Amino acid sequence: MKKVILTGDRPTGKLHIGHYVGSLKNRVALQNTGNYDPYIMIADQQALTDNARDPEKIRNSLIQVALDYLAVGIDPEKSTIFVQSQIPALTELTSYYLNLVTVSRLERNPTVKAEIQQKNFERSIPAGFFVYPVSQTADITAFKANLVPVGDDQEPMIEQAREIVRSFNTIYGKDILVEPEGIFPPKGEGRLPGLDGNAKMSKSLGNCIYLSDDADTLRKKVMSMYTDPDHIHVEDPGKIEGNMVFTYLDIFGTDKSEIAELKKHYQEGGLGDVKIKRYLNEILEAEFAPIRKKRAEFAQDIPAVYDILKKGSEKANKVAEQTLAEVRGAIGVNYFG
Ligand code: TRP
DSSP states (O other): OOEEEEEEEOOSSOOBHHHIIIIIHHHHHHHHHSOEEEEEEEOHHHHHTTOTTOHHHHHHHHHHHHHHHHHHTOOTTTSEEEEGGGOHHHHHHHHHHGGGSOHHHHHTOHHHHHHHHHTTOGGGOOHHHHTHHHHHHHHHHHTTOSEEEOOGGGHHHHHHHHHHHHHHHHHSOSOOSOOOEEEOOOTTTSOOOOTTSOSSOOGGGTOOOBTTOOHHHHHHHHHTOOOOTTOOSTTSOOOOTTOHHHHHHHHHOOOHHHHHHHHHHHHHSOOOHHHHHHHHHHHHHHHHHHHHHHHHHHHTOHHHHHHHHHHHHHHHHHHHHHHHHHHHHHHTOOTTO
């Protein structure tokens, strides 16, 4: 049997090239090996845990994320793309798993902790948000996923899922649930910094290049990138460290020797920012123009995209229902056969 992969994204906006580098590219590669059975979930219910008052944002983002998926090459013939809220079994599984975690354990989750701080929730954190790692365990276990490719920030979620799986299997005496493993990006490669030099590309920081950006927007954004603020005149020696153009070239460039030359020249002085930005723009344009084109094609027929999500959700629902039946049986709440 093929190993099952499950992963997903919260639909709170369009996806950017940080998502592409950090996870989408790898998902497509895993999908195309043909060695796995991948499930890709749009986590609209999880997105609602801290956006309950803005459902329109989630509704709109859902289709944007679906377009981003299709554009980068997630292929509905090879991967099951589905919508979390359309799988009722996930919610029921969550309710059983909630009894296997304590409030203090939830409070220790470092990612949730950081998010609570970022969002200034303090004690007014929505209860649904607080327990989202448990619902994420339901997402993973419903499909008996073996592998969960995610960013580094999701490591605590995988750990919590593993604990819940172990508790469940111990208490209910059966090997019903599968203990998942995370797949993380190689150290230092998972996170694309923002255009402004911030450690993270993120919508709330306004420092993103979106997969949907047109050529002109892309070029303008590249031209605005943070470089070396002390590199004022072309003749000045420039710094590579913390210079976003070179950081991006290291990630997206393929001609490593040419990049090494450019770095040397820049450090010595005599190479202007405009030149290196143009060079980077060409590389990004080559990588993202085909994705942008594919995205625009899919966007011509939105009902067809919804249909892909509907079919994927129907298939996912069957699998999750089967797991739920086993879980109910293990707990013994299957009174009527
Ligand atoms: N929390 C994940 C994120 O923000 C999205 C997600 C929801 C997810 N359920 C999941 C990821 C299950 C992996 C497995 O990126």
